[in-house]
Amino acid sequence: MRQVTQLKPLIEELLVEIRRYGIKEVSMEQYQTVCNRILKQSTREGAEVYSHELMHKFLKTEEMRCTNKEICPEYLRFQKRVVRMLNSLADTGKVRTQWMTMQFHHCWKASGLIKHGNPRPYDLRHAFASRNLMRWIDNGNDITALLPFLSTYMGHSEIKSTLYCVHLLPERIRKSSGIDWTRLLNIYGEEGVTVEK
Numbered sequence: 001m002r003q004v005t006q007l008k009p010l011i012e013e014l015l016v017e018i019r020r021y022g023i024k025e026v027s028m029e030q031y032q033t034v035c036n037r038i039l040k041q042s043t044r045e046g047a048e049v050y051s052h053e054l055m056h057k058f059l060k061t062e063e064m065r066c067t068n069k070e071i072c073p074e075y076l077r078f079q080k081r082v083v084r085m086l087n088s089l090a091d092t093g094k095v096r097t098q099w100m101t102m103q104f105h106h107c108w109k110a111s112g113l114i115k116h117g118n119p120r121p122y123d124l125r126h127a128f129a130s131r132n133l134m135r136w137i138d139n140g141n142d143i144t145a146l147l148p149f150l151s152t153y154m155g156h157s158e159i160k161s162t163l164y165c166v167h168l169l170p171e172r173i174r175k176s177s178g179i180d181w182t183r184l185l186n187i188y189g190e191e192g193v194t195v196e197k
Contacts, residue, residue, distance in 0.1 A: 014089050017094075034079050055086065062079050104120070128154075
């Protein structure tokens, strides 16, 4: 677990993460409502610092509300999910991706699309990068000039993370005359990094 964590900033950080990664099976208002209930309970308890005990008390209160039919079981499950996300953020500094992967598979199943292998959210990121690179090459764009934009858009802190996508591209891209590989490696490459032609 991280150092002593104030609850309110932790909740604000969780809401930022939910917005950033699009973890929205319901509206942001619903996430905010659950977070406000947690803050309200912490105020009643006189607790400003996050703790697993505080989260446990919150869930016990909400389970009682469900038993009394003040809230429905589905809403209680949603509240438990928000608490798990908050616990993960407090313990590890990030929201568990396991939940996001589970939601991805749920959406995939609901879409009716046929599964080939075991698709992951990461595969969509790679497909996005690959398709952009292929489109730029087909349009005759200068990949060397556009690569920093793709890298920034994808949130890569280093250009070499984006170059990783390049070496996974289909053969037609790697052999394309639209990419000056020598120039690309001179600008972005580093010792020991090679891109097959």
